Amino acid sequence: MSANDSSVFDHRYRAFLFDMDGTILNSIAAAERVWAAWAERHGLDVEAFLTTIHGARAIDTITRQALPGIDAQAEARGITEAEIADVEGVVAIPGAVAFLNSLPANRWAVVTSAPSALAQRRLLAAGIAPPAVMVTAEDVARGKPDPACYLLGAQRLGVSMEECLVFEDAPVGIRAGVASGADVIVVTSAHRAPMHTEHPMIDSYEGVHAQADDAGYLRLLRR
The missing domain is CATH 1.10.150 (DNA polymerase; domain 1)
Structure with missing residues (x-):
């Protein structure tokens, strides 16, 4: 399903997949x-x-x-x-820590182009607890915009790609999310200039929250 067919706010997902830099933290x-x-x-x-x-x-x-x-x-x-x-000035995107902490641990992952050691360092610098599932640069032979990283993230969570919502900020990551078959939402907090995209956008996590139902599905809701 594309963003043109239905809003991500009207859909249930098995899992959320997050890029790291620019999406849940600003580095x-x-x-x-x-x-x-x-x-x-x-x-x-x-x-x-x-x-x-x-x-x-x-x-x-x-x-x-x-x-x-x-x-x-x-x-x-x-x-x-x-x-x-050098992690001076690395901070969480506004609202990201509370938003991530609200998610079931087995229903989200970080999918980043950073190597594992750097990802861990930046997450901790931003006050974000590393999740149980992470996909980093070492895990794939081809980086974004190739969708392999997102496909692996869904696989490690045990869900289908079509049941995932990808949170991204950069064009190469957005392309990877789309190519994986997932819906994509763009986080613009770290952007220095307006971004033109067909995908829904949020400025930060302060205006949204997640709701998990008894069947294990997640919904992204506006506050």
Whole structure:
């Protein structure tokens, strides 16, 4: 079902799948500090380059640059180490902590392009308890916009993809959610400019809440 067919607020879901950066926490300042330094070292147009980093795995971002004579795997490891060391300013999206804490533990997962160690570090820095189910960069051979990460998240929760609602913020993640067969809702709190999308949007989690019924389904409701 697409957002054009029915609103996510009129549907029941077996599970919610959340991207991390920009969706349940804001790590833009920290990420851009690390990536700007990397781009400057490699002679890239920093401002233009930073528009391409969000939502993608580090290895995919680096590989896309096609820089001669670099070891993309080693560069990605270096980026991850720098990002783990720098979590200054990493905060939860407004209302996210209470919203996530309200969900049944077996009915939601984080599906992120970040490596596991970085995901854990940022979640804890933002005051978000890591969920029982997480899909991280190491778990898939192809990153977003490939849907493999979301398909794996649903599989680990034991639900069908069509019964999931994906929460995303970045174009590559939105494309991954759509390609997986799930409904998608876009979180705009971390956006610096208006976003044009066919999908429903929420600015933060302060205007919504989740309701679980006796059959184990979740509903997303406006306050």
